[in-house]
Amino acid sequence: MPEYNNNRDEKNFNKAALEYHQMEPKGKIEVIPSKPHSTARDLSLAYSPGVAIPCLEIEKDPKTAYEYTGKGNLVAVISNGTAVLGLGDIGAEASKPVMEGKGLLFKIFADINVFDIEINEKDPDKFIDIVKGIAPTFGGINLEDIKAPEAFYIENRLKEELDIPLMHDDQHGTAIISAAALLNALELAGKKIEEVKVVVNGAGAAAIACTKLYMALGLQAQNILMCDSKGVINKKRSNLTPEKIDFAVDTDIDTLEDAVKGADVFVGLSKGDVMSPEMLLSMSENPIVFGLANPTPEIDYDLAISTRKDVIMATGRSDFPNQVNNVLGFPYIFRGALDVQSSTINEEMKLAAVRAIADLAKEPVPEMVILAYNLKQLSFGREYFIPKPFDNRLLTRVSIAVAKAAMDSGVAGKPIEDFAAYENALLDRMGRDEKLIRMMQNRAKANPKRVTLGNAEEYNVLKAAQILLEEGIAKPILLGEEKFIKQKMEEFGIDINVPIIDPNSDESKECRAKYRKTLWELRSRKGVNEYIAKRLVRQRDYFGPLMLKHGDTDALVVGYSKNYRTVLKPVMEVIEKDNGVDKIAAMMMILSDKKQYFFADAAIQPNPNVDELVSIAKMAELTVKTFGVEPRIAMLSYENFSNNSETSKKMAKAVKVLHEKFPKMIVDGEIQPDFAMNPDQLQDYSFSKLGNTPANTFIFPNLESANLSYKIIRGMKVAQVVGPILMGLKQPVHVIQMRASVDEIVNLATIAVLDAQRREQG
Numbered sequence: 120m121p122e123y124n125n126n127r128d129e130k131n132f133n134k135a136a137l138e139y140h141q142m143e144p145k146g147k148i149e150v151i152p153s154k155p156h157s158t159a160r161d162l163s164l165a166y167s168p169g170v171a172i173p174c175l176e177i178e179k180d181p182k183t184a185y186e187y188t189g190k191g192n193l194v195a196v197i198s199n200g201t202a203v204l205g206l207g208d209i210g211a212e213a214s215k216p217v218m219e220g221k222g223l224l225f226k227i228f229a230d231i232n233v234f235d236i237e238i239n240e241k242d243p244d245k246f247i248d249i250v251k252g253i254a255p256t257f258g259g260i261n262l263e264d265i266k267a268p269e270a271f272y273i274e275n276r277l278k279e280e281l282d283i284p285l286m287h288d289d290q291h292g293t294a295i296i297s298a299a300a301l302l303n304a305l306e307l308a309g310k311k312i313e314e315v316k317v318v319v320n321g322a323g324a325a326a327i328a329c330t331k332l333y334m335a336l337g338l339q340a341q342n343i344l345m346c347d348s349k350g351v352i353n354k355k356r357s358n359l360t361p362e363k364i365d366f367a368v369d370t371d372i373d374t375l376e377d378a379v380k381g382a383d384v385f386v387g388l389s390k391g392d393v394m395s396p397e398m399l400l401s402m403s404e405n406p407i408v409f410g411l412a413n414p415t416p417e418i419d420y421d422l423a424i425s426t427r428k429d430v431i432m433a434t435g436r437s438d439f440p441n442q443v444n445n446v447l448g449f450p451y452i453f454r455g456a457l458d459v460q461s462s463t464i465n466e467e468m469k470l471a472a473v474r475a476i477a478d479l480a481k482e483p484v485p486e487m488v489i490l491a492y493n494l495k496q497l498s499f500g501r502e503y504f505i506p507k508p509f510d511n512r513l514l515t516r517v518s519i520a521v522a523k524a525a526m527d528s529g530v531a532g533k534p535i536e537d538f539a540a541y542e543n544a545l546l547d548r549m550g551r552d553e554k555l556i557r558m559m560q561n562r563a564k565a566n567p568k569r570v571t572l573g574n575a576e577e578y579n580v581l582k583a584a585q586i587l588l589e590e591g592i593a594k595p596i597l598l599g600e601e602k603f604i605k606q607k608m609e610e611f612g613i614d615i616n617v618p619i620i621d622p623n624s625d626e627s628k629e630c631r632a633k634y635r636k637t638l639w640e641l642r643s644r645k646g647v648n649e650y651i652a653k654r655l656v657r658q659r660d661y662f663g664p665l666m667l668k669h670g671d672t673d674a675l676v677v678g679y680s681k682n683y684r685t686v687l688k689p690v691m692e693v694i695e696k697d698n699g700v701d702k703i704a705a706m707m708m709i710l711s712d713k714k715q716y717f718f719a720d721a722a723i724q725p726n727p728n729v730d731e732l733v734s735i736a737k738m739a740e741l742t743v744k745t746f747g748v749e750p751r752i753a754m755l756s757y758e759n760f761s762n763n764s765e766t767s768k769k770m771a772k773a774v775k776v777l778h779e780k781f782p783k784m785i786v787d788g789e790i791q792p793d794f795a796m797n798p799d800q801l802q803d804y805s806f807s808k809l810g811n812t813p814a815n816t817f818i819f820p821n822l823e824s825a826n827l828s829y830k831i832i833r834g835m836k837v838a839q840v841v842g843p844i845l846m847g848l849k850q851p852v853h854v855i856q857m858r859a860s861v862d863e864i865v866n867l868a869t870i871a872v873l874d875a876q877r878r879e880q881g
Contacts (some may be wrong), residue, residue: 147219169190194222194259196451197236202266211237229450232547247276262287266780267324268360284456284464290328292445295469299476303504304431308405312337318378322347327362344378351378391415396426404728406728411435411443420569431501438829440502445459451513455521460532471524475516479506509558551633555715563592563872570868573663573677576607583864585615593872596672598659598680622662631656664693676869678855681724686854695849703847704735707829710839717743717816721825722843732773736818738846743816753795753814754788766820841866851875
């Protein structure tokens with residue numbers, strides 16, 4: 120088999136990026152109705168004549184716009200395209216994909232709606248006038264990718280002249296996250312911010328904002344050396360911008376190399392590879408190095424660690440510990456500011472965010488976060504002093520801290536009275552839908568496994584294999600007729616270097632011989648002789664499971680063109696059931712806009728008895744925990760705790776057994792699904808183990824009810840459906856649905872990798 124190349128293929132990635140942005144619907148964000156609109160009365164309330172009533176109320180009191188419109192949860196992401204990412208001045212229109220992407224991050228991390236506004240104007244005063252003119256539409260404004268020094272002037276004037284929260288994230292986002300990291304790094308180094316010597320390499324908007332925020336935390340001006348492309352900013356230099364003049368110092372030091380000698384902290388906001396190992400060695404004991412240039416830090420992380428064991432380091436990259444990522448801040452800062460209708464984002468609010476982020480890194484890390492990064496453990500130290508982006512606690516900790524700071528500093532227009540209720544509202548606002556998929560993929564990337572994909576001649580399967588390989592989620596193996604697969608790869612324009620296993624090729628002759636022997640031994644008393652075994656191993660439906668049986672792959676994902684039971688039959692004939700499992704089962708993961716749910720059994724057991732229901736519930740509990748989710752299990756029926764019908768009696772008996780055998784298990788029933796999902800209705804059953812917290816895992820009384828339920832959801836396209844997730848086998852096999860989408864195949868392959876990882880860890 121060829122070696123895997125984990126380096127991203129630039130040509131394929133560029134093509135994928137264009138396809139991603141080109142697919143329907145166009146764009147990365149959309150506007151959807153948030154009010155009922157199905158009847159004539161709804162429309163008369165939404166528009167004419169009903170809309171006139173709130174208009175008149177807002178005319179009397181403009182602040183009521185927050186009550187009668189979406190202004191209070193709407194942010195403008197505004198740019199003129201003069202300093203886009205690493206692309207520079209590419210123009211307003213070319214910046215739109217970036218602004219849409221920023222809008223997507225606002226939505227998925229903090230449920231904030233966004234309009235992206237690209238303004239074709241480079242004159243700062245005209246730009247300011249345009250923003251001021253459209254400001255009444257929004258509850259907040261995020262300035263993005265505007266070049267310095269104009270960015271300073273634009274932000275300062277708009278903050279003075281507008282009464283809504285406004286922030287240039289390029290400056291302050293990096294400043295806030297890196298300041299939180301700096302506080303914790305100094306604690307690890309045993310140093311005080313008032314005493315340390317800091318070198319800042321870079322003098323753009325982000326570097327200046329960072330330095331000013333560090334000073335607000337106690338850094339002394341006389342202990343700062345700032346460098347730009349010409350060297351140290353000192354008083355010998357002429358033609359400095361006003362912003363640089365503020366940091367000009369009286370010193371004979373001219374070069375970065377001399378500046379870092381004896382320094383305690385180096386903060387790089389410049390370009391890659393400007394710091395040499397010799398420069399790092401010249402720094403003080405326990406040096407703090409923030410190499411924040413992307414994609415190449417000022418000094419490579421591995422090089423820095425190998426040069427000095429005592430270095431405390433952060434970068435802007437996700438593949439190294441301690442990523443300074445703006446997404447840790449800006450969604451939650453705006454969330455808190457919007458929720459108290461703040462008139463600004465002031466220094467007190469920024470500092471509150473800094474401390475909230477810093478403090479969170481020192482708390483015990485939830486199991487879900489550890490699982491998301493496929494780690495054994497995670498605790499405050501040199502390799503973890505900044506929270507991870509997937510830490511769901513950021514939403515509540517940072518938003519609440521910012522909201523309180525706005526109130527304490529007198530800029531909150533609508534103070535929060537009950538912060539416990541506000542915290543619950545934040546948690547209710549944000550679900551775990553796509554975030555759960557991202558977490559699972561992140562875990563898979565930490566230790567990707569070989570996943571054999573059947574039906575490899577199909578476009579969706581090939582495209583999924585490309586994504587799995589390029590994203591580092593799995594090491595795909597394509598199973599099928601090699602000539603046909605290569606023909607289809609060329610036809611579809613999919614160029615990936617992965618193993619192709621053809622059960623009938625000469626290269627597979629040796630495998631066929633050992634697989635035939637294994638199959639004959641397994642099925643010799645079940646109607647299979649040596650001749651039949653020889654014939655069956657040439658079929659990919661048997662060859663795939665036999666690859667897994669012999670350790671020639673780590674996981675198997677098959678199906679796509681055949682019905683579930685047809686594909687499952689050879690799997691069951693080759694792969695053993697797990698210890699203590701009498702019958703296997705399957706579970707579907709349903710990812711709605713706000714929450715994730717799990718349905719079992721949705722594919723295999725037609726009418727499980729009490730013992731089988733107990734087994735399904737226990738397997739479901741274990742599987743759901745694998746995803747870092749606490750399973751809350753509802754045993755379903757069409758009546759609530761009535762025990763009248765035969766179905767209800769069966770479910771009630773299963774619940775009784777589960778309560779007796781597994782008293783710590785959160786499970787109850789028999790109960791209707793809508794009641795199990797509704798905290799208000801659950802209050803009527805105070806005796807239930809579910810309490811007032813809705814269930815997320817549903818055990819159905821039979822296959823028909825489970826299968827029809829998830830297929831209705833899939834057909835309506837109101838939620839993403841992942842699965843079926845096969846439960847109860849000793850090795851990871853998953854059978855995809857007929858005509859599954861690319862995303863569905865990628866997601867099930869991701870689960871297969873996690874399944875293989877779990878079994879490897881024991």
